[in-house]
Amino acid sequence: MGHPTFVYGRPITPNTKPSTVELHKEFQSTGVTIIQGELSEHEKLVSIIKQIDVVISVLGAPLLLEQLKIIDAIKIAGNVKRFIPSDFGCEEERITALPPFQSYLDNRKKIRTATEATGTPFTFVSSTCFGEYFLNFLFHSRDQQSEELTIYGSGQAKAVLTSEEDIATYTIKVANDPRTCNRIVFYRPPRNIVSQLDLASLWEKKTARYFKKVFVSEEEIVKLSETSEHPHNVRAAILHSIFVKGGTTNFELREDDLEVSKLYPDFDYTTVDHLIDVFLANAPNFEHAAL
Numbered sequence: 693m694g695h696p697t698f699v700y701g702r703p704i705t706p707n708t709k710p711s712t713v714e715l716h717k718e719f720q721s722t723g724v725t726i727i728q729g730e731l732s733e734h735e736k737l738v739s740i741i742k743q744i745d746v747v748i749s750v751l752g753a754p755l756l757l758e759q760l761k762i763i764d765a766i767k768i769a770g771n772v773k774r775f776i777p778s779d780f781g782c783e784e785e786r787i788t789a790l791p792p793f794q795s796y797l798d799n800r801k802k803i804r805t806a807t808e809a810t811g812t813p814f815t816f817v818s819s820t821c822f823g824e825y826f827l828n829f830l831f832h833s834r835d836q837q838s839e840e841l842t843i844y845g846s847g848q849a850k851a852v853l854t855s856e857e858d859i860a861t862y863t864i865k866v867a868n869d870p871r872t873c874n875r876i877v878f879y880r881p882p883r884n885i886v887s888q889l890d891l892a893s894l895w896e897k898k899t900a901r902y903f904k905k906v907f908v909s910e911e912e913i914v915k916l917s918e919t920s921e922h923p924h925n926v927r928a929a930i931l932h933s934i935f936v937k938g939g940t941t942n943f944e945l946r947e948d949d950l951e952v953s954k955l956y957p958d959f960d961y962t963t964v965d966h967l968i969d970v971f972l973a974n975a976p977n978f979e980h981a982a983l
């Protein structure tokens with residue numbers, strides 16, 4: 693989108709995954725400046741942040757509190773015009789989850805509070821599922837020869853599935869938008885609101901296959917969240933919030949809430965229907981009825 697971009701990432705070592713090395717090369721080829729460093733290198737972090745206006749954190753969920761180091765550096769640098777912490781999920785102010793997931797949401801709240809305390813302009817982004825991530829989880833990660841499909845809960849709760857690329861694009865728009873300063877922004881594009889049963893029927897239509905639905909009850913999911921080892925307990929609790937309780941859609945947006953598809957009506961987002969087409973086209977083991 694034309695913004696000069698820096699990526700602060702962990703140093704490449706002989707143990708770095710080849711995919712990360714490739715990603716660095718890909719970023720560099722598009723003009724991104726990669727700075728190799730650790731979050732614990734405070735002086736380095738401050739000196740990089742002094743050169744930029746907008747900080748977007750994408751640290752993984754287990755590391756959310758590590759963002760306090762970024763917040764400290766932002767405070768000292770004193771020049772940041774917008775900070776977007778790593779949220780990108782259920783809205784922590786509007787849902788209550790089972791304990792293993794609630795502890796992540798509580799960490800997110802701590803990061804929001806610490807962000808607000810710096811006085812740095814911020815935007816909190818939330819309330820969507822990563823589309824391809826969840827298509828992969830629901831349909832692709834299972835035995836592809838299987839005629840069965842696992843449905844969590846009744847399958848009727850609605851979730852928002854947004855393509856990762858669109859989430860990235862919206863986030864960059866939001867980061868540069870005066871309307872979103874010091875606000876929460878919801879990602880709820882209307883054509884991406886679907887239940888698991890909606891998804892299953894789209895999937896069946898597009899693959900010309902029929903799957904026997906195997907329902908996992910809410911009680912079983914709650915039990916899994918209580919008895920499984922980490923991180924399976926967290927996964928069960930997340931599935932419970934999103935697909936049993938409908939945690940990305942089960943609250944009304946208020947009149948003054950900001951939602952991305954309304955903020956940027958001209959942006960042609962990827963509908964979930966199209967996202968499945970793209971997913972199937974990239975998944976060689978699935979026959980796509982339309983191909």
Ligand SMILES: NC(=O)c1ccc[n+]([C@@H]2O[C@H](COP(=O)([O-])OP(=O)(O)OC[C@H]3O[C@@H](n4cnc5c(N)ncnc54)[C@H](OP(=O)(O)O)[C@@H]3O)[C@@H](O)[C@H]2O)c1
Pocket residue numbers: 701702712731750751752753755778779780781782820821822823825826
């Ligand atoms: N809504 C959804 O459906 C959904 C789904 C997934 C994730 N999310 C959210 O998206 C955000 C990013 O999650 P993710 O799954 O993409 O995270 P991730 O893959 O675990 O990691 C994201 C980044 O954190 C870096 N990282 C990992 N360990 C680190 C360490 N010790 N020190 C410094 N950097 C480290 C990784 O660097 P390397 O590349 O060097 O490993 C990577 O760039 C989180 O807020 C998560 O909750 C949402």
